[in-house]
Amino acid sequence: MRRITPDRPWPLHGNAGSRALEARTAAALPPNALMQRAGLSVARLALALAPHAQRFWLACGPGNNGGDGLEAALHLARWGKQPLVSWLGDAGRLPPDAQAALQRVRAAGIALADAPPGAHDFAIDALLGLGSARPLEGRMAEWAERMNSGGTPVLAVDLPSGLSADTGRGGGVRATHTLSLLTLKPGLFTGGGRDAAGEIWFDDLGADLAAEPPAARLIPQPGVMARPHDSHKGRFGDVAVVGGAPGMGGAALLAASAALHAGAGRVFCALLGEPMPLVPGQPELMLRDWASLDLAAMAVACGCGGGDAVRAVLPRVLSTARALVLDADALNAVAADAALHPLLAARPARGWSTVLTPHPLEAARLLGAATQAVQADRLASAQALADRFRCVAVLKGSGTVVAAPGQVPWINPTGTAALATGGTGDVLAGLLAARLAAGQDAFEAAGQGVFLHGAAADRWPVGHSLTAGALAKALSPRASDQAGIRQGC
């Protein structure tokens, strides 16, 4: 068992993959062994998290997730703790493993209540796991609410009850810790999952994770891109930011600043239709008329604050830029103008890379769907975007998803709601363009870029508000170096 950190590209398995691995693992073990392992693991983590707690409330549901809770109660009782078991199952309809656990609990003389205890020191949520099929209601909803408002730590068994393993939708219990069993589930890391799950722990219970293809992977900590002594600015590539329509120049300048701080060799900025401003404090930026830029020789970030003006430049951008990040108004223009789609679709055949960086509303426009539908299954939505436009799609938000045709999607474990402030998306676009300019593969650049963008927010000092301008400056490779980001992926 271990706490999950982004030290490797952890495979994530959804409901079907987890069930397949469960069947495979259980088949190689004596009856009930898997659930007994699960129960022991839950009890050990509960004890480690709260060594001085006495009263452990175990809220156990009607299936095997409840069975895990019952097995945990047996261990806690053996270790001299007081297990307070509330159970809302039906003995006649229990699956066999949970039935065996119930008999063992009864044989041990542990009482089963049909209501929560009056007081407890620690709560274990074993109401629902993979079998969660509909929103919590009735007693289950009441018990979940009791855990949420109980003022104690809450350890969710396998999943916070009500949360979809596949999508991170739904929910009910808001755990402080989740012990994911057999597999790590994508729903823990995206959408509502990160808020519901708290700190994530994992026990594979002996499963061979490689035996089942993952639905996604967690982005691991990238290594620092080496800058050899014998190098010059040409080696790190040129970035051009094309955007910043009247009144929105700041967005383009933020992207340009991010590209600069992320290590691009030279950064050009073309503001659409606005007189050339001076950029105080950022003299390194080269402000140019967009028509004068040799887009074929640069990585281009297009659309940051582009307004309607970006529509006019997109045909040339799409048919000349070899490495391209499309953000914000460029995405809205693509969504609104089907005539641009063939230009976008023609890019992969020319060996050119494209990264789309929509937030959920922009993704919804591109897919012709509602934002809610996009958020309801973020992995599927990102994959649909990638497949439709044959590019790398970065669906932003909590647990950003990075998808590409024929690839296992990434989910980003870094970043917080501190990023929910104007301009941080422009910063991401500039950062990704800098990585493309350095010659990185687009899928890898997108994955590593979103990781570093979120990581910069994660190490933001408490009490200092995060602004996009300051975030851009915190992207320097040395800043992540100081935070110990050294391992390769």
Ligand SMILES: NC(=O)C1=CN([C@@H]2O[C@H](COP(=O)(O)OP(=O)(O)OC[C@H]3O[C@@H](n4cnc5c(N)ncnc54)[C@H](O)[C@@H]3O)[C@@H](O)[C@H]2O)[C@@H](O)CC1
């Ligand atoms: N079979 C085994 O030996 C093992 C099972 N494991 C556990 O088993 C879990 C999966 O077990 P199950 O497939 O039995 O599923 P669950 O225990 O998650 O729930 C299934 C039951 O809940 C009911 N249900 C679903 N949604 C409900 C709702 N909103 N309100 C009320 N009832 C609802 C279903 O009708 C069904 O009776 C995993 O998440 C994991 O915790 C693992 O620990 C590994 C070992």
Ligand SMILES: Nc1ncnc2c1ncn2[C@@H]1O[C@H](COP(=O)(O)OP(=O)(O)O)[C@@H](O)[C@H]1O
């Ligand atoms: N709650 C959150 N948790 C993690 N990351 C977030 C959260 N909210 C926003 N972000 C990140 O902040 C950035 C915001 O981008 P975007 O919505 O395009 O903002 P803007 O258009 O103002 O630049 C994205 O990288 C997104 O993933």
Ligand SMILES: [K+]
């Ligand atoms: K649970």
